[in-house]
Amino acid sequence: MEIIKFEFLKLLKKSRGWLGPILVFILIMVAYPLTVEVSDVELSQSFFSILWIAALLVVMLATEDIFLEDFSDGTLEQYAILQKNLSLIVGSKIFVYWLVIGVPISMLGAIFCVGTTSESAFGYQILPVLLVSTYIFMNVFSFGNALSLTKGSVLGTLVTLPLLLPLLIILGKVVVAINFDLNYSGFLFLLLGILSIIIMIIPMIISYIIRTHLE
């Protein structure tokens, strides 16, 4: 709990770290209907594509320096020397980022969904899918950022981007299911299954990568 408290303190006091991505998300969601000349039906059909891409890009932006700061100022070095559980620290950090950035953009996404699509019920249906998928995005992009920690570029994140393509396909299927009023809980459980594996494995891999960088 102490680690989560510390990570909250760090992220909340660094307003550009969480406010920037949320504002970018709002900007994309507001700008999209304003910049295309389409009917309401077309708008509602293409809304979900924009929603997933916006969520993907915003999470990518938010996790850009998730470990870089702690690495550069020696905090990770101190954690390693004090023999703290680095996997737990990494997992807590990703969780806090998701709570502060992922949850608000998921809720905003659901609100924009109500405003843009024909069925207001879509908003409630899409919310759990957004919550789970943003957490998966956070984990995968954090892994990418850990890879390119000493390179100072987004290369690692871009390398991990193809890993999310299967997830985007699943998200597309969820939207089809919601549109046709079909039961989409199977997809949601599939996403939860992916998430439960990812939250166990990725922090462990990242902690190993960080230790290698520290060496």
Place this chain on the structure above:
Amino acid sequence: MDALVKAQNLSYKINDKKLFQGISFELLKGKALHIQGENGSGKTTLLRMVCGLTKPTKGDLITQTDKEVCFIGHKNAIKQYLNVEDNLVLMNLSNHKDLQKYLSVFDLDKSLDINIANLSFGQQKKIALLRLFLNSSDLLILDEPCVGLDTNSQEILVNFLKKELANGKGIIYSSHIFLDFDSDRLGI
């Protein structure tokens, strides 16, 4: 006497370039070891090895301490966008019984609400050094601890280290600034 650190025939290579080789030493409780050498000779790497951060290319290194080592390196591990008080919370020192004493000693007690970015380099170094002053480790590893410190603060540091040695702790350090206390020397 028990050895806190025992190193035998340590070597380290980076990209086929030998940084140092055949380094052996032993650090006993209540003793200090001053690592000496030119810039780029591998002093920091050797200190990081003792901390367990870097693995030697060859040789054996055994550390026997009851608690984790205390390491003060080039990086201060403090957050520039947070104030002193928040940094002390992150360093897990905010509830330490001796915190107020050392804040007063370093004249930092009235700067608790000031952002680290607005403090001088020397003041930032003093905050990083609180990690050393409020530690409970058996082994202190210091990499250029005096950089940025004024004469008075250097004297406080030396007196503190003398006290720690008397308490049976071990110190390994590198410093280009002379620190006036008994220590063995190791040239690399």
